[in-house]
Amino acid sequence: MTVLAVHRPPFAFEPQVAWLPEGLSLLEMVGRMRGLPEDFSERGIICINGHPVPRAAWALVRPKAQANGRPVEVTFHAAPMGGGRDGKNVFAVVASFALMAATGWIAAGGLKTAGGLFAAGSPSATLLAAGVSYAGSLLLSSLVSTPMARQQQRKTRNPGDAGAAGNLLEANAPVPRVVGEMKVFPPLAAEPLVYFDGPDEVVEAAFVLAGPHRIEDIRVGTAAIGTLSGVDYEVREGWPGDSRISLLRRQARTEALQTELRGHQVGDDGLTLDSATGDTASALPQAVAFATRDAPDEHWLHLVFPGGLHRNGDDGLALRVPLRLRMRRLGTENWIELPELHFQGSDVRQMRSTIRLIWADDATTSPGASPGEGWVHARVTAPGQTVAPASDDWAAHPYFAGAGDPWLDAGNIGGTGVRHVIMSRYEARIMLDPAVFPKGRYQIEIRRGAAFRASTFSAAGYTVDGSVWDFWGVRGTPGKIVYNRNGVMDTLQLVRSVSVWNEHPLPTDALAIVAVRARNRNLESLSCRAGGYVRDWNGYAWADWTVTDNPAPHLRAIWTGAQNLDPVPADIIDDDDLVQWRAACDDLGYRCNAIFDGQTVMEAAEIVAGCGYAKPRMSERWGVARDLDRSAEAPVQIFTPRNSSGFEWTKAFPRLPHGFRVSFSDAERDHDTRQIMVMRPGYSDDSGLVEQVRYAGLVTEAEVRKRAKYDLAQADMRGVYYTLSAPAEAIVCRRGDLVGVVHDTLSAQAGAGRVMDVALDGGNVAAIRLDNPVPVSNEPDLLAVTDMLAVTDMRAIGRRTGAAIRRTTGTVTVHAVAGGTGETDVLEFDPPIPAAGIAEDVLVAVGDLGREMLRAVVFAVEPRADFMASLTLVDEGKELWA
Known part of the structure; x- marks a missing residue:
């Protein structure tokens, strides 16, 4: 069987039709199709039954001759091409996908008559479809583009309560770009890095926009960022050659665990193990497991004692909580035991701390430990409990053991044999040599032991009151723990697991950036006033970088600018046309202020042109087709029966809406979304048939009303084709x-x-x-x-x-x-x-x-x-x- 393939070369009147063997990929069809431009593989568009196929998929897609009982047609479109009916009006094809099914059926010729009225794709069919969705039909049949916004979904995910509220861009997601000047809530370029710095919680975050922008009036919530204490920020406008942001130097991926490291479950006496199910093992401390990301330079565990660590609020009675960690590379079976750590405190306030696993080529450290509160003790061996039930001796990986005492605290800094561990009040660092522990993705387990009174512990013998205890087990029958829990507050939570890479989070200078470091503050709803820089006309060339809301320079930038990955060659741009349109926009007050976030080049061009009452014209020369008051103009051509034939006219009689309920970003209300009613003459706001539309690019009530009245009037003034x-x-x-x-x-x-x-x-x-x-x-x-x-x-x-x-x-x-x-x-x-x-x-x-x-x-x-x-x-x- 064969597949129908069609291509109309530029400036040719007859299409080239080929029947190609079934089973060829689209890329192979390009090689067999005659008349395609040499650069078709880079600039061309291939559609299957009118649906564009991404260029990256051409080698993978092999069309069949029929699908669902219908012939499959493969069409080859070489840019630049202008548009009309018969599938050449690219914008009409794209816009029609957004209309309701009934609209598509009518526009496809569902009401075709024998005389050709309402034939598929004809303007009359498009207008009749307006009876189903008039606002949608304007996207198809209006002489100029309409700035009605399509529904967009930014590829973002909510980072959760991580200290910086906002949308987080996914990989390969588009970065927003501002046309004109708008209040904007820039997305996060990467996950915010949240960490403990002493008793404080710090967040580092970078908010970005695509291309150079003027950035002013940065706010967190409603407060100007410069008035907030504990907040540092840095701004880059996004010019080529800009120096890197210096405030941020690393990037991270955070897993918000928010889980309790549960200790022993005991009865009312505070000592005896107690399980509601009778399962003794379930009443013992339970390990919490998680994994690092791929090959981090560091991995951080953020621990919090939310109610402090104390007994009955006695600040003279210090308690210790021991923790053991182990890790293994994903896909392996053998666990690597890390040094046992003890945290000590006697405070009713919330206590924050961090365990850092650091991969470093030079993993040597000078030993250190907190003398009183915080991370006070580390060890690499521990004897087993001899009292029933007995437990085995424990040892960390030999990498951590050297000559000297098998423990480390403030009293034996000079004699300790514990290696690659350094502790302080708020932080315990475990240094890992990549030659011994190769970077990769590791599974980690952490388990806490029973709290005990610090003054009763002997580091040399690993004893409490002279006897070795298994802090993760019990003694006797029924089993009892080492220290009575009545009156003890030692709830411990593992709040975050953070993989950190020592790489700059913003490796490119093609972004406008607001970088922020905030201490003990949630960066909720960071906004700014941003204006996209664009090359404007200076009387001789499009050369002067400026922030302007005139649509003309922005349309040219959409086609030829750096944000377009496949820019249009500048020599086919009709600059004379754009310069005239620019002057007209200035004279008539046409403006465009919009945020583009995920729109295609065509959709963005449509919105910008629509704000200037024009439509992109993409033919042998790229410019705009304007709608304007032509009452003082003479026609460029006359058509009579002496120089034309086949004259006919069609008129549809759709059921038109009585008005629009228009949503728009109101500049006078700090760009909050606002709705207004705009009715056709003779109808009031309580009329029944109203369609909901949203205008992008128009930010004042006056320009929104003007545009809505224009759009509503088109069916009356231009209802005949x-x-x-x-x-x-x-x-x-x-x-x-x-x-x-x-x-x-x-x-x-x-x-x-x-x-x-x-x-x-x-x-x-x-x-x-x-x-x-x-x-x-x-x-x-x-x-x-x-x-x-x-x-x-x-x-x-x-x-x-x-x-x-x-x-x-x-x-x-x-x-x-x-x-x-x-x-x-x-x-x-x-x-x-x-x-x-x-x-x-x-x-x-x-x-x-x-x-x-x-x-x-x-x-x-x-x-x-x-x-x-x-x-x-x-x-x-x-x-x-x-």
């Missing part, structure tokens, strides 16, 4: 251009012909002779009629004829025609008109004076065979600008 076929002279117009149409289906007074001869009067044209007669009227107005009974057609009173002349200079001029009423091939002008550009074969169209032609705007141009083109037009809609 006209189509015609024209020869190669149609090339002078493109989407957004004003043209004139003269046809007898529009007016009985319409006529057209070509100039055969010209009569001059002193250098000006007094009359022209056409190659066929046309209707001319010069009737007296109502005040000049002396006998109303003699008037046979009341509509003809005051009727005069005007002639539209398409001169050889390319301009179209309109002039009143003199002479009597009737059909004639000679048109007289009184006074004579300028002769420039009036010559033989010039096209002339006539109609009622002031309404000589239908003024329409080009909606789409599609090439056809034999250098013909099919044009779709919409009404000029000058009422939109009234």
